[in-house]
Amino acid sequence: MGRVLRVAIDSRSYWAVLADRLARSWIFLTQLALAATLINPYGLDLLIEVTTSSGNSNLRDVLEWQSIRLIDINGLLLAGSIVTLIVLWRHSRRRIEPTEALLLLMFTAALVPAVRMIGWYAIAFVFALMPHMSDVSQRLIQRWRKNKSQGEPNRRFSYSLICLLLVWMAFALSPISQPLLSAKSRDPAQIYSRQTPRGVSQYLRQNPPESTVWAPQWWGDWLIWDGPKEMRVFMTTNVHLTPRQVWRDHLRIDVAGAGWERTLDRYHIDTLVLDKEFHTALWKSARDSASWKVVYEDRLAVVFTRME
């Protein structure tokens, strides 16, 4: 689209766009890329699902699907990126390509209603940023060299070796190098973040629950993956696949809302896994309830089961 716009602006003619080989190539390539996404087990259904699932009302309750707010860290990063671009554009002698403008507009429009798009926005931002940063930095370097000396800059092979050494050091010291450089596999503590409830999944493997387990949705996927084989959890991160009533009930339990115990009864849930950092109200309510007892606790989580 960027190429199309560039040709249209330069030639002031839409016919010229049709004649431009590069524009045509990009159009065909885009269509081919889209067609390639159909090569998946669900075919066209995947694209239909992608376009419709973002409208799921359950997602409104999930932080990453909420609108960006300027007072949050994400909002500040967005604002900072816009300011950076404005400054660079002001000083850059390179013209702003329609592609860059379109990418920024598109991903900003995607980011504003759903903060989860910030990762994609970052890619578009870097793509738009780098040509101008390159232009500005080259001119700054040239100016600096002029002030220092009149001659050509020195080029030495040793500089390349130093760069390679730095790259190697970064690789060798990173955790990913261990399995490649030595036979020793990494300790799970090195692989998983400190927020991963490994202790809980280990406990559940040793004491498999018979009925569905209630756990925070952000732990649901982990517990399915690392817990006992047949275990079922109430919620995973597939919030958009959850019936609205079930999601509401999950939220009610999440905050120990009125009737939370009755709701657990309705789903025949006999095991509760709580995130100590987030479930302070539910933790207190379960602790104070005559129906639940603590069976496991660590730094991160606490597990309750129903009293006999």
Added chain:
Amino acid sequence: MNATKKTSTAQRASRLGFIAIQLVIVAVAIGATTHRQDELHSLRALPAMRNEPLRIAPLYDYPLVVTDEQLESVLNKLQPRLRGAKPKINHVDHALRFWGLEARFDDPDCLSGVEMRQLLLDDSSYTAVWGDAPALLRTAGNGLRIRTKEGYATASHVDHTLAGLAEIGTPLDFVVQTRSGVSSMRALLEQSLWDFSLNQGEYEWSTLAYALYLQPSDGWISREGQRITFDRLAGRMMRQSYSQGVCFGNHRLHSLVVLLRVDDQQPILSPATRSQIIEHLQEATVRLTQNQHLLGYFNGHWAKGSDLGRAIGDEKGDRLADRILATGHALEWWALAPSQTHPPREVLFRAGQWLCLAIEELDEKKTKSDYTYLTHAGRALALWRGRFPAEFLGGESVSDESLARQ
């Protein structure tokens, strides 16, 4: 000049060719997407329905549960004296289910079965008694809903009226007169199916209505994208602890029994689910038997045992109304259930006799206030004599054609 002209022609042809290709690509993309969306939409089509609902007939005739004289006395006491202004709609739909369409009474204060149905499905009859209350029947697009849980002028449970109408044999092409025009029973059923969520608070009556009206199929996709089958509905009903749900959980048991009986007529359950239901009902029977009072009644604590932590408080579960409710409901679903789920006959006899005596002793005020519970009790006692209540009091079996003319 010629070369320039040829180049220009070639360029023009190339552009036109490009446009043509793009038009084809876009047309194919739109066509394929539209076609697939239509296919996905058709997957969510409602299941096939039968016009006449299935009937679940009584199976047993045990005079020791209730004698002819006792039954006559109970039924006379429980006649639907609902004529007059503003009869509670939940009383009307309970009474209709209890007495059936064929019921006619000499008492001028009583509504006949036909009149009760008319009150529920004809807005002019409803308005005649409820005046300027909002309509009971609400249109929703092509569908129809019954106002529920909005006070005395409305039904008391989700799809309770629909299920009752199904149980008395209302066909789907039965004409329903709403405030905004003519509709049909089918519109009520379809709207219920569209609205249905597997985890909605009350689903027992919806399940019952679907069992009676739907043809066997591999289920349907709910508005939330879940595939609903009778196996799944049964699993949902068996998931909760025994005493949970309306009327101390008895309506779930009743609906499970109806699923079994429908499955006898046409397969709607897998063999595994059928076995699970029978085991579930047998376990319920064990608990009822263990917790039957010496006098013969059950109460809100009938499911005690492993449900101890979930039992309702003593005072609330053991009032006379609670005892009538629990005993009447248990007898009702047992009356329709396979005998392998029955308790020892002594349990049945004691429960039936207690119920007869308890109803006999009720004053008019109590009879009126607890009428909905009493309809289940009265129906249960009639079923244990192998008949529906109206048949016992000499009600004629009236055809739909003659009913429609009334």
